[in-house]
Amino acid sequence: EAGVAQSPRYKIIEKRQSVAFWCNPISGHATLYWYQQILGQGPKLLIQFQNNGVVDDSQLPKDRFSAERLKGVDSTLKIQPAKLEDSAVYLCASSPDRGTDTQYFGPGTRLTVL
Amino acid sequence: KQEVTQIPAALSVPEGENLVLNCSFTDSAIYNLQWFRQDPGKGLTSLLLIQSSQREQTSGRLNASLDKSSGRSTLYIAASQPGDSATYLCAVISSNTGKLIFGQGTTLQVKP
Numbered sequence: 293e294a295g296v297a298q299s300p301r302y303k304i305i306e307k308r309q310s311v312a313f314w315c316n317p318i319s320g321h322a323t324l325y326w327y328q329q330i331l332g333q334g335p336k337l338l339i340q341f342q343n344n345g346v347v348d349d350s351q352l353p354k355d356r357f358s359a360e361r362l363k364g365v366d367s368t369l370k371i372q373p374a375k376l377e378d379s380a381v382y383l384c385a386s387s388p389d390r391g392t393d394t395q396y397f398g399p400g401t402r403l404t405v406l
Numbered sequence: 407k408q409e410v411t412q413i414p415a416a417l418s419v420p421e422g423e424n425l426v427l428n429c430s431f432t433d434s435a436i437y438n439l440q441w442f443r444q445d446p447g448k449g450l451t452s453l454l455l456i457q458s459s460q461r462e463q464t465s466g467r468l469n470a471s472l473d474k475s476s477g478r479s480t481l482y483i484a485a486s487q488p489g490d491s492a493t494y495l496c497a498v499i500s501s502n503t504g505k506l507i508f509g510q511g512t513t514l515q516v517k518p
Contacts, residue, residue, distance in 0.1 A: 333510050337505055383450070394440070398449050
């Protein structure tokens with residue numbers, strides 16, 4: 293069974309530029325999550341999708357971050373414009389159904405904002 | 407608000423030693439608790455999941471315990487090996503919010 297796929301693995305941009313990350317969850321998983329992990333900290337949930345609907349985006353900085361999961365499968369997370377403090381690893385995870393199921397994580401995208 | 411704390415932040419031990427990683431959480435209203443392993447440049451791998459009604463789970467050389475009333479969990483690693491070197495993250499699913507809340511992790515180095 294293929295795991296959660298993410299791309300790119302690394303990205304370096306200047307502040308005020310825009311960037312997009314892509315995630316393809318495990319086939320058949322209804323729930324998809326985006327987390328932000330700042331160096332030395334645990335991951336923090338940014339947004340949770342159930343199929344193609346948003347379940348929780350309370351910690352997503354909506355003035356600069358956006359995410360979509362149009363067909364209920366893969367998802368993109370966008371930052372525009374980026375700030376220095378957005379430097380982090382962005383992790384995508386998926387789970388079969390409910391939010392309380394075990395989550396399976398992708399390798400992450402490491403973003404550096406200069 | 408649920409908060410998860412892990413102590414110590416970093417740990418270095420010689421190969422073969424038994425060790426304990428600690429995790430505490432402020433709100434006992436949890437659905438389950440999980441221990442994850444994170445290797446540099448890689449995602450998180452779930453090691454053990456303890457439901458709120460359980461006291462412990464074991465997998466190979468790993469044993470995790472849960473004391474929900476005191477808000478504590480421990481991860482016991484027996485006969486540590488250099489391949490165990492990684493960051494270990496504790497996380498709880500809050501019964502109130504359904505969110506997975508992580509601690510900041512313990513970075514373990516096992517020296518040959």
